Amino acid sequence: MSRIGKKPVSVPAGVTATVTGQAVKVKGPKGELSFVVPDEVSVELKEGAIKVDPRDDSKKARSLWGTSRSQVSNLIQGVSQGFEKKLEINGVGYKAAVQGKVLKLSLGFSHDVDFEIPAGILIATPKPTEIVISGINAQVVGQTAAKIRDYRRPEPYKGKGVKYADEFIFRKEGKKK
Incomplete structure (x- = not known):
């Protein structure tokens, strides 16, 4: 189990995030960034947080789980703080x-x-x-x-x-x- 992947990424005030399929788009005061999450991982936006979960229990899905969550976290940090x-x-x-x-x-x-x-x-x-x-x-x-x-x-x-x-x-x- 990924300890990093379990934590949802909260979207701070002043930042808008949209999830369409596997694409995550984040817009904030510093600019706009996007990231396409791999197919082995599912991503959803609910209650002001982005949640990343593996689709199955395969080794590849579990290894991409924490990586994808960190990428999404970096998007939000980049557009808010840089x-x-x-x-x-x-x-x-x-x-x-x-x-x-x-x-x-x-x-x-x-x-x-x-x-x-x-x-x-x-x-x-x-x-x-x-x-x-x-x-x-x-x-x-x-x-x-x-x-x-x-x-x-x-x-x-x-x-x-x-x-x-x-x-x-x-x-x-x-x-x-």
Whole structure:
């Protein structure tokens, strides 16, 4: 039994949710999102909450049960509060700046890295060594943060590179004389 799947997803005030067949559409103050629930799982809206249940007792239905419930929960959180990821840049001369729809990164290469900001994503740089990525779709926000981090991952000796704000870098000891 899925502990996550058992809980119904409550729809807060200011958010409208509609369920038609397997499609869930959510509209809120930040925007509109939709998700098509797999056929192995049934979804229904009643009493201001969205309930997700498996259609049968097969392994696939039970594995998609909690996943589908989490996806629906992410839709509601996205249109009401949004999602945010913070990145930190460590290294001498490493910095970031937003210019229009492009994020310019100086990461120690012979050239600057230009990252096109995807649609629906907002990137801010409060400090040159800090990047804040926000949006309503959790998957797109996380994917964008991962792509930016992949340009220069943090290395274990000095910790130089782009890392998540809450990430811990395991440090290694350098050469000994």
